[in-house]
Amino acid sequence: MQNHKSNRPSPLLMIVGIAGVILALGGGAAWWAKYSLERSSETSNPPITTQEPPLVPETPSLEQQQKQVTICWLNPTNNQIELVSKTLNFPKSVEPETIIKTAFEQLLAGPSQSADYTTTIPDGTKVLDIKTTEEGVQVNLSQEFTMGGGSAAMISRLAQVIYTATSLDANGKVWISVEGEHLTTLGGEGILVSQPMTREEFEANFQL
Numbered sequence: 001m002q003n004h005k006s007n008r009p010s011p012l013l014m015i016v017g018i019a020g021v022i023l024a025l026g027g028g029a030a031w032w033a034k035y036s037l038e039r040s041s042e043t044s045n046p047p048i049t050t051q052e053p054p055l056v057p058e059t060p061s062l063e064q065q066q067k068q069v070t071i072c073w074l075n076p077t078n079n080q081i082e083l084v085s086k087t088l089n090f091p092k093s094v095e096p097e098t099i100i101k102t103a104f105e106q107l108l109a110g111p112s113q114s115a116d117y118t119t120t121i122p123d124g125t126k127v128l129d130i131k132t133t134e135e136g137v138q139v140n141l142s143q144e145f146t147m148g149g150g151s152a153a154m155i156s157r158l159a160q161v162i163y164t165a166t167s168l169d170a171n172g173k174v175w176i177s178v179e180g181e182h183l184t185t186l187g188g189e190g191i192l193v194s195q196p197m198t199r200e201e202f203e204a205n206f207q208l
Contacts, residue, residue, distance in 0.1 A: 066090060066091060067090045067168065068090075068167075069087070069090065069100065069167045070088075070163070071086045071088065071106055071164055072085050072107070072163035073111060073117035073119055073160070074118050074120060075116070081156050084117050088103060088106070097130060100132055100165060101130045104164060108121060108125050108126060119160065120154075121160060121161075122148055122149075124142070124144040125141055125145045126144070127140070128140040128142055128180070136174055137173070138174075138177070139165055140177040140179075141176070141177070143178060146178055146183075151189045153187075154187035154189070154191050155191060158191070158193065161176060162176075162197055162198075162202050163199065170199060171198065171199075174198070183195070
């Protein structure tokens with residue numbers, strides 16, 4: 001009678017196999033628990049980031065949004081003629097040439113009847129052309145500008161032109177022409193007019 005060996009694994013091998021499975025399952029469970037904990041931590045505690053608030057540009061003041069030009073008139077007081085000015089405001093986008101031309105158009109139109117200032121620029125004087133460059137302002141006036149009046153009137157109208165033309169730049173230079181010709185003398189007494197003329201030069205050579 002043959003002794004057949006059993007094909008079943010030995011109890012020791014079964015114990016070792018079961019222990020391996022348990023260890024494997026236990027390790028996997030531990031890894032899964034750790035992974036789940038880290039994911040939960042990331043979800044509940046997102047990384048903290050800082051963001052600078054957007055810069056809000058300052059609103060410029062009304063003065064910063066505008067260009068100012070002054071029209072120079074004359075105020076007769078105590079037998080003297082003093083320069084007075086009327087201020088006009090323009091949007092900053094307006095070109096200087098347009099501003100100066102508008103100022104001269106009002107200057108040559110003369111003061112209103114109710115105004116407490118006057119002018120010595122003759123009626124009918126027209127601005128033929130005005131150009132503004134980095135070098136200064138070129139003003140071309142009609143022939144009427146040279147007519148009538150004595151030396152005081154001539155000096156006063158010269159001042160009105162120079163101060164109005166340089167109201168955007170007090171240190172600017174002015175070239176004055178009459179009918180396209182540079183003005184060298186003004187009036188019957190021959191007041192000398194240098195080209196270009198500045199406020200500083202006018203004040204050094206003439207007195208109102």
